[in-house]
Amino acid sequence: MSRSKSKHRAGTIVLALLSPLLFAACPKNDPPPQPQARVSRTARPAERLPPIPTSFNGERAMDHARKQIEFGPRPPASPELEKTRTYIVNQLKSSGLNVSLDEFTATTPQGEKKMANIVGEIPGTTKNIVLIASHYDTKHYKDMRFVGANDPAASVGTLLEIGRVLGSMRDKPKVTYRLVFFDGEEAFCENWDDCGTEAEPDNTYGSRHYVSQLRAKDELPNIRALILLDMMGYKNLELGRDTLSTKWLQDIIWQTGRELGHGKIFVDREEGVGGDDHEPFIRAGVDAVDLIQLSGYPYWHQADDTIDKISAQSMKIVGDTVLASLPKIADRIVK
Numbered sequence: 001m002s003r004s005k006s007k008h009r010a011g012t013i014v015l016a017l018l019s020p021l022l023f024a025a026c027p028k029n030d031p032p033p034q035p036q037a038r039v040s041r042t043a044r045p046a047e048r049l050p051p052i053p054t055s056f057n058g059e060r061a062m063d064h065a066r067k068q069i070e071f072g073p074r075p076p077a078s079p080e081l082e083k084t085r086t087y088i089v090n091q092l093k094s095s096g097l098n099v100s101l102d103e104f105t106a107t108t109p110q111g112e113k114k115m116a117n118i119v120g121e122i123p124g125t126t127k128n129i130v131l132i133a134s135h136y137d138t139k140h141y142k143d144m145r146f147v148g149a150n151d152p153a154a155s156v157g158t159l160l161e162i163g164r165v166l167g168s169m170r171d172k173p174k175v176t177y178r179l180v181f182f183d184g185e186e187a188f189c190e191n192w193d194d195c196g197t198e199a200e201p202d203n204t205y206g207s208r209h210y211v212s213q214l215r216a217k218d219e220l221p222n223i224r225a226l227i228l229l230d231m232m233g234y235k236n237l238e239l240g241r242d243t244l245s246t247k248w249l250q251d252i253i254w255q256t257g258r259e260l261g262h263g264k265i266f267v268d269r270e271e272g273v274g275g276d277d278h279e280p281f282i283r284a285g286v287d288a289v290d291l292i293q294l295s296g297y298p299y300w301h302q303a304d305d306t307i308d309k310i311s312a313q314s315m316k317i318v319g320d321t322v323l324a325s326l327p328k329i330a331d332r333i334v335k
Contacts, residue, residue, distance in 0.1 A: 055165050056323060058316030064091070064157030065233065065315075068136075069147045069307055075140035076106075076184045076205070077113045084136060084156075085118060088181055091160050092120035095167035097179065102213060106205040108188045109195045115183035117206045122166045124176040128333050129219075131178050131226040132322065134159045135185030135206065135277055139301055142190070149307050151300065154233020156181065158315045165323060174330040175224070182206035182277050207277035211284050224333040225249055226288035227325075228278045232318050233310035234297050238264070239318075240271030244279065246287035252328050253289060257321040265317055271295060291318060 067087060068074065074081040085101075092099045097120035106113050118136070134155035138148035147153075163179050184205030189195035196202030214220040227249075232239065239257075241250055257266035271294060278288040299305040 055168065056161055056316055056319040058161075058312030058314075058319070060164070061154075061157040061161040061315040061319060062310070062312040064160045065149060065153040065310060066307060068153040068156060069149055073140065073146050074136070074138045074148070075186070076108075076115050076137050078140075081137055081183070085116060088118050088136065088156065088160065092118070092163055092179065095120075095160075095164040097122060097163055097167050102206075102210060104209045106184055106209070108184075108205070109202055110188045113184070113188075113205075115206060115209075117183055117210050118181040120163055120179040122163075122169070122173065122177040124173045126175055126334055127222050128175040128224045128330075129178055129222045130175050130224060130326065130329060130333075131180055131281075132159060132162060132229070133180040133182060133207075133226060133277060134229045135182040137183055137186055137206075139186035140188065141301075144303050146301065146303060147306060149305050149310050150233050150297065151231050151305055152185075154310045154315055155229035155231065158229055158233065158319050161315070162319055162322060165319075173326075174334045177326070180210065182210065185277055201275065203275050204277055204280060208280045211280045211286075215284065220284060220286070223281070223286050225329055226278055226281045226286055227253070227322060228276065228288065228290045228292075229318065229322075230276060230290060230292045231297060231300070232291045232293060233314050234293055235309060235311035235314060236296065237293060237311075237314040237317065238296055239266055239291055239293055240269040240295060241267075242271045242273045242278075242290040242292060244273060244282060245289040246282070248332070249287050249289040249329065252332070253291070253321060253325045256325045256328065257317070260317075260321060260324060262317050262321065266321070269295070291322075 068084055071080045071083050074084050089099055100119045102117035102119060104115055106115050135152050136156050138146055159179055166177055185203060187195065187203040189202055214223060254266045271292065273290055273292055273294065276290055278290045281288045299309055
């Protein structure tokens with residue numbers, strides 16, 4: 001997470017949804033859901049169905065986070081980030097996703113840097129595309145060993161586990177899902193205000209490049225929503241509402257989280273965020289939401305943003321909620 005983000009710092013059962021997405025996500029050796037009783041015409045079926053389990057595994061997500069941390073600090077164009085990139089690509093392929101690299105060269109305060117966004121795709125039955133994303137680089141400090149457990153190993157681990165669940169679907173979803181891992185989200189200057197301009201900031205290199213590629217390929221109109229994960233693995237998780245995020249998209253995710261029993265996690269206080277990877281999409285007219293905790297996380301860009309600050313439970317809460325929200329989002333955008 002980059003410097004320009006404001007300092008306004010911040011269960012496990014999924015309600016049944018009438019969608020093949022979550023039914024397909026259940027492990028094949030699980031017992032099938034029990035038949036549903038007939039519901040009257042005046043009842044609200046979505047609220048009457050018993051819960052079913054999700055196959056999102058928080059411990060798997062934690063293992064992914066741990067692996068990244070073992071590589072060490074992972075700034076752009078570093079050997080450690082290259083190892084991380086290889087790991088992410090291999091995990092996505094093992095989950096059955098179509099994987100590609102969006103390679104580019106960025107002009108930074110430290111000169112030209114080779115970068116690469118990673119894209120894993122689950123094709124849908126329509127041209128509509130929903131992006132689920134995280135950055136995967138860590139901020140570089142000359143005099144600090146910063147391993148970024150929450151920023152961004154936890155969100156990368158969560159996204160990889162979401163990819164495994166989506167890759168296990170038996171039927172094509174309504175929309176195409178793309179998992180995008182952005183390079184170059186972090187600023188190169190330690191003091192972000194010393195570098196970059198409003199038009200060309202010293203951060204969000206990967207997301208800005210990806211938006212430009214979508215525009216060049218005339219694919220931007222097909223991008224109907226972006227769900228961004230960033231700093232959402234803290235063991236004392238509380239997610240406020242980012243003020244830049246698109247309200248309808250945020251409402252679906254927050255309501256779903258509460259339906260899953262996570263009302264103390266998805267709270268209504270404002271979370272001021274600036275300079276994150278959803279901003280280039282919002283400026284391009286794409287509806288987007290940022291799941292991020294700034295308030296109440298004292299380890300942001302500190303050496304002690306380490307593995308003990310994050311939890312498998314927090315990652316599972318976010319993963320379950322995102323997966324349960326996807327059918328609702330698809331129903332909204334596919335008429």
